[in-house]
Amino acid sequence: MSSALSPFGLCLRGGVSLESLTAKEKDELGLDPQSLSLLTDEERLDFRSLVLVGNGGRHFLWEAFQDGLRDNPALKESPDPLDDWTRSVLVPLTSWLGGAFSHPSDGPPYMPFLRWARAFSPQGERLSVSPMGWTLHPRWGSWQAYRGVLFLPFVPEGMPDCPKNREQEGEICLRCETRPCLQACPVNAFDWKQSEDGSISGLLDIPRCKSFLVSPEGQQGDCVQSGCLPRRVCPYASEEAQPHEQSRFHLQSFLGAH
Numbered sequence: 001m002s003s004a005l006s007p008f009g010l011c012l013r014g015g016v017s018l019e020s021l022t023a024k025e026k027d028e029l030g031l032d033p034q035s036l037s038l039l040t041d042e043e044r045l046d047f048r049s050l051v052l053v054g055n056g057g058r059h060f061l062w063e064a065f066q067d068g069l070r071d072n073p074a075l076k077e078s079p080d081p082l083d084d085w086t087r088s089v090l091v092p093l094t095s096w097l098g099g100a101f102s103h104p105s106d107g108p109p110y111m112p113f114l115r116w117a118r119a120f121s122p123q124g125e126r127l128s129v130s131p132m133g134w135t136l137h138p139r140w141g142s143w144q145a146y147r148g149v150l151f152l153p154f155v156p157e158g159m160p161d162c163p164k165n166r167e168q169e170g171e172i173c174l175r176c177e178t179r180p181c182l183q184a185c186p187v188n189a190f191d192w193k194q195s196e197d198g199s200i201s202g203l204l205d206i207p208r209c210k211s212f213l214v215s216p217e218g219q220q221g222d223c224v225q226s227g228c229l230p231r232r233v234c235p236y237a238s239e240e241a242q243p244h245e246q247s248r249f250h251l252q253s254f255l256g257a258h
Contacts, residue, residue, distance in 0.1 A: 001051070001097075001156060004093055005053060005093075007064065008061070008064045008068075008089050009055050009060035009061030009062070009063065009064040009065070010053055010054065010055055010064075010090075010147060011053070011054065011055065011056065012051065012052070012053060013052040013053060013054040013056075013117065013121070013125075013146060014051075014052045014117065014120040014122055014125070015049060015051040015120055015156070016049065016050050016119070016120045017048065017049050017155045018047070018048055018049060018050070019048070019155070029112070029115060029116065029119055030112035030115055030116070031050070035111070035112060036111075036151075037109055038106060038109070038111065039100055039102075039151065043099075043100040043151060047099065047100065047151035047152060047153055048152065048153055048154055048155050049151075049152045049155045049156060050116065050120070050149060050150070050151060050152075051149065051150040051152060051156065052113075052116060052117060052120060052148075052149055053147055053148045054144060054145050054146040054147045054148075055144060055145055055147060056137055056139070056140035056143065056144035056145075056240070057139070057140050057143060057144070057240045058143070058239075058240055058241070058242060058243070062242065062243060062245075062246045065081075065082055065085055068085045068089075069085070072085075072088070075088075079256065080105070080253065082249070083103060086103065086147045086148060087101075087103055087148075090103075090147070090148045093150075094150050098152070098154075099150050099151050099152040099153060100150075100151040101148055101149070101151075102148065102149050102151070103148050104146060104148070111149060113149065114135065116149065117135060117146055118135070124138070125137060125139075126138065128171045128172040128173065130142065130172075130173050130181065130234070131173060131179070131181065131182060131190070131192050131202045132181055132190055132192075132202060132230055132231070133202065133203065133204060134231065136173070136236060136237075137237075139237065139240070140237055140240045141234060141236040141237025141240055142231055142234060142236075142237075143237060143240040143241055143242055172236060176236065178235070180230075180233040181230040181231070181233055181234050182230075184230040184232075184233045185209075185229065186212065186218075186221060186222075186223070186229065187208055187212040188208075189205045189206075189208045189209035190202045190203070190204055190205070190230065191203050191205055210255060213251070213255060214255065223251065224248070224251060225244065225248065226244045226247055226248070227242070227244065227246075227247025227250065227251055228247070232247075
C-alpha cells in the first residue's frame with residue numbers, strides 16, 4: 001500500500017484492527033455505528049481495519065498535486081481542488097482494495113479524524129497538540145496532515161494492535177522555552193490559557209482571524225503572503241516547513257471555507 005501512495009506524496013499515518021479493540025474502546029474512539037453513519041450498513045458490517053492516510057514534510061504532496069493539476073486542468077475550477085485531487089487518488093485505491101473511503105471534509109456528520117490520529121499513530125510517531133490546536137508530529141512538527149481514512153474488509157499484513165500510545169497533549173510544547181507562537185498572531189486571534197502543569201490550550205477566534213486577513217492591512221501582511229505566522233514561527237521541525245506558495249494556497253482555502 002505504501003508503494004501505491006508514495007508517488008502522490010502520501011503515506012500511511014496509522015491504523016488499527018477492530019479485533020484489537022473492546023466494545024467500550026470502539027464507542028470512546030468514535031467507531032460506533034452512529035459515528036460511522038456516512039458508511040452504508042454493508043460497509044459498517046464488512047470493515048475489519050481502519051487505515052489513516054496523510055502527508056508530512058516538505059514539497060512531496062505539493063509537487064504531486066501540481067502534477068495532478070497539469071494532468072487534469074478541470075481541477076482548477078473546483079472550490080476544493082486539493083480535496084478533489086486527493087479523492088481522485090484514494091477512492092480508486094480503496095475500491096480496488098474492496099473498502100470504503102472517507103475524506104476529513106466529508107459530512108456532516110464528520111469522522112473524528114484527530115481522535116483516531118492520536119489513538120492509532122504508530123509507535124514512535126506519537127502526536128502532541130500545540131496551544132494553537134495543531135497536532136505536532138515528532139519529525140514533521142505541524143507540517144503534516146491527514147487526507148483520508150480507508151475502511152478495509154481485511155487486516156493488512158503488519159497491522160499492529162491498537163498501540164494505545166496517546167501522548168500527553170502539548171508535551172512537545174512543554175519543552176519549548178520561548179513559545180513564540182503565543183505572541184505571533186498580529187490580531188491575537190488565539191484565545192489561550194495556561195494550566196497549573198504549564199500546558200497551554202487555546203482556540204482560534206475564526207471571525208477575528210478572517211476579518212483581519214481580508215482587510216487591506218491583512219492582505220499585505222505576512223500571514224497572507226507566507227502562511228499563518230504563529231505556525232511559521234514555531235521552532236519545532238522548522239526545516240520541514242512547506243513552501244510559501246503552498247501556505248498561501250491553504251490560507252485561501254481556509255478563507256473560502258469560513
